[in-house]
Amino acid sequence: MQKSIAQLRIGEKGVITEFDCNLIPLKLIEMGCLPGNEVVLLQKAPLGDPLFLNINDSNLAIRLEMAKDIFIEISEE
Structure with missing residues (x-):
């Protein structure tokens, strides 16, 4: 199931699947916010x-507004 980081409990x-490079600061990308990387709230x-x-x-x-623009695929464990 795909949703944004803002919707995580x-x-x-989840694993980052996509985001708009124009909406995400370069510093966040440098810190590992890239497609294929795992994220935990x-x-x-x-x-x-x-x-x-x-x-x-x-x-x-990260701010909630920014989290709404980063989409992930939920890990089923």
């Missing part, structure tokens, strides 16, 4: 923004 995993801030993620063993926080 805490602890849920670790935490959400109390009001839901930002999201704390683990992407290919790198922990980072």
